[in-house]
Amino acid sequence: MRQKILSGLDDIDPARLNLLDLELTSxxxxxxxxxxxxxxxxxxxxxxxxxxxxxxxxxxxRQPSQLDAQHILDSFKINVISxxxxxxxxxxxxxxxxxxxxxxxxxxxxxxISARVGSISDNQIGGxxxxxxxxxxxxxxxxxxxxxxxxxxxxxxxxxxxxxTVKTDMSKDYWSGVKEGKLFEPEFAAERLAQVVEGLEREHxxxxxxxxxxxxxx
Numbered sequence: 001m002r003q004k005i006l007s008g009l010d011d012i013d014p015a016r017l018n019l020l021d022l023e024l025t026s027x028x029x030x031x032x033x034x035x036x037x038x039x040x041x042x043x044x045x046x047x048x049x050x051x052x053x054x055x056x057x058x059x060x061x062r063q064p065s066q067l068d069a070q071h072i073l074d075s076f077k078i079n080v081i082s083x084x085x086x087x088x089x090x091x092x093x094x095x096x097x098x099x100x101x102x103x104x105x106x107x108x109x110x111x112x113i114s115a116r117v118g119s120i121s122d123n124q125i126g127g128x129x130x131x132x133x134x135x136x137x138x139x140x141x142x143x144x145x146x147x148x149x150x151x152x153x154x155x156x157x158x159x160x161x162x163x164x165t166v167k168t169d170m171s172k173d174y175w176s177g178v179k180e181g182k183l184f185e186p187e188f189a190a191e192r193l194a195q196v197v198e199g200l201e202r203e204h205x206x207x208x209x210x211x212x213x214x215x216x217x218x
Contacts, residue, residue, distance in 0.1 A: 024055045024082035034089040047095035050109045050197060055082045058170055062127045072130045079134035080141065083112055087145055097153040108156035109197050110149070112142050114208050116162050121217050139208055139218065146206035157205035161196060163189040164211045
């Protein structure tokens with residue numbers, strides 16, 4: 001995994017990459033990873049610059065008869081609860097209010113990978129019950145956490161992003177139904193999301209943005 005991540009990044013010092021083991025369905029694992037990160041930091045003035053939270057799972061129920069209790073629970077555990085627990089244990093690494101700090105940190109970006117299907121107003125075809133519901137819940141989490149960040153006057157914003165349909169194992173069964181030009185290679189999707197997030201400012205906070213930088217309405 002380490003070699004794969006560093007592949008093609010010849011100008012990056014490999015020592016800057018630190019990988020932590022983390023199981024999204026275990027709060028103990030998430031908490032331990034946060035503690036490990038704390039011990040790795042060179043000093044107490046090391047803060048998050050950009051954080052992407054990518055945990056996601058899809059059980060594509062097309063009909064109510066396909067709903068399965070365990071699949072529904074799995075969807076919410078990964079798509080919502082793990083994101084909440086990451087907020088709980090890793091948000092302590094966000095930069096403090098500027099007036100309480102001896103440094104002047106830039107605007108930190110705390111970003112969750114959401115999906116267009118989490119939009120209620122955009123839902124015109126139905127299906128994918130637990131995935132849609134869990135992503136809609138995640139969008140509410142994003143909005144709620146951003147309100148907390150703003151209330152604490154932290155030098156950060158929280159937002160959600162939608163990468164489009166990406167050519168991964170998660171979407172493999174649906175590639176044939178994707179419109180031409182709308183099935184993205186992972187590298188393209190990552191590059192586009194990085195550009196979108198780089199351009200986010202305070203006025204973009206608490207909302208969901210797609211890979212082209214367009215807002216996805218609730």
